[in-house]
Amino acid sequence: MIPALARWNGDHAMTKDTTKEVAVAAEALLFDDWFDGIEDGVRARVRGFIETMLEAELSEALSRPRYGRRRPGEDEATPSVVGVRHGHRERTLTGTFGKTRIAVPRARLTGEDGKTREWRSGSLRAYQRRTRAADALIAGAYLAGTNTRRVRRALNAVFAAPVGKDVVSRVWRKTKGDWDAWNARSLAEEPIVRLILDGTVARVRLDRKATSISLLVALGVRADGQKMLLAIKSMGGESEAAWRALLDDLGRRGLRTPELVVVDGAPGLEKALAALWPDMAVQRCTVHKHRNLLAHAPERLHEEISNDYRDMIYAATRGEVETRRKAFIRKWRLKYRAVADSLEEAGDKLFTFTRFPPSQWKSIRTSNAIERLHEEFKRRIKTQTVLPCAETAALLFWALLASGQITMRKVDGWQTLAEKPDDQIIDLAA
DSSP states (O other): OOGGGSOOOSTTOOOSOOHHHHHHHHTSOTTTTOOOHHHHHHHHHHHHHHHHHHHHHHHHHHTSOTTOOOOTTOOTTSOOOOEEEEEEEEEEEEETTEEEEEEEEEEEEEOTTSOEEEOOOSSSOTTOOBOHHHHHHHHHHHHTTOOHHHHHHHTHHHHTSOOOHHHHHHHHHTTHHHHHHHHHOOOTTOOEEEEEEEEEEEEEEETTEEEEEEEEEEEEEETTSBEEEEEEEEESSOOHHHHHHHHHHHHHTTOOOOSEEEEOOOHHHHHHHHHHOTTOEEEEOHHHHHHHHHHTSOGGGHHHHHHHHHHHHTOSSHHHHHHHHHHHHHHHHHHOHHHHHHHHHHGGGGGGGGGSOGGGHHHHHOOHHHHHHHHHHHHHHTTOSSBSOHHHHHHHHHHHHHTTSSOOOBOTTGGGTTSOOOSOOOOOOO
16 A cells, blocks of 8 residues: 555544534524523413313304203203314414414304304414414515525524425415505595606516516605505516506506606606606606716716706705706816716706795605615515516515505605696706
């Protein structure tokens, strides 16, 4: 044997297989020995409480307690026995109290036609394995930004039993009925005065390949200033046809023509709005236009452009806005013409906010209300590189608001929403 290949028997030679000991040691995980007497006591009494509740429910259905009989001379008006008990069956139920096995009473009930049927508990539904509170906890953990596998690990201690990722998926799919009802609800009674439209991109799995889709979102502002989500559509892009499909759906559901629409400046969206509501007041998002201006200039000019642009957009009065706009265009026509051309491209739609009371300017100038929803949605899906399908992406976006994970407040200046806007547009002469 070659000496160099001979086994070394010195200090570093492994002479014992310790795999089993390591595995055994790994079984004692952090928090495993954190015994809680209160939790343990409550969970030990849960079984008796549930069984007592089910027995009481059955006794009411049978019009008599367990082992009860009609007494001699009892009033004939007293309800007669309408069925008989016949044992119990074991069921496993998981709730916020953990996992427990309960004995569910069984009985046969006799109907008015003389036929018998198996008694069904109203408290414990047929084939129910989890309480509604447990399902809500699972769905809430998923919505909070945890993928299906991590939900299983996170809730293992709460339920004192493993929660499979398939269980998480099934619980999540239960929201499908609420989602369908929300998509079909009427908007005829909603006093929508302002519409905010924008899209975002999500990656979903189509034909076993990761594909980018567009989620088109419509946010409405009611007459009392409260924002509300109106529609979400998963589309292949932000084309005119895609936006027209969303707007037509809002019309079919009875949406009244709003007074103002806030958009990001996407060409497809503006064409769809022009075709449906040609006389609609439209506000181009000033934040999106700011980004456009910077994209047209070298980086060393960005700070100067930003300062001039903010001075113009955030001027205190309509007259000051007009004056600073003229100054901006004259300056940048000479210094870097592409910047001035980009500002002129937006026309008066960039300054529609000046036709409204100054208290509303902050909420009208930008589409920030809907951008915040996009940011929260992106944060939520960060744990899942690719979503299962396009419908899941739209459903997840909706559920973040429907579940209360995201709440929306009233828009700034809502007290003056009843005031009519001025018909005069800003002077575009440079």
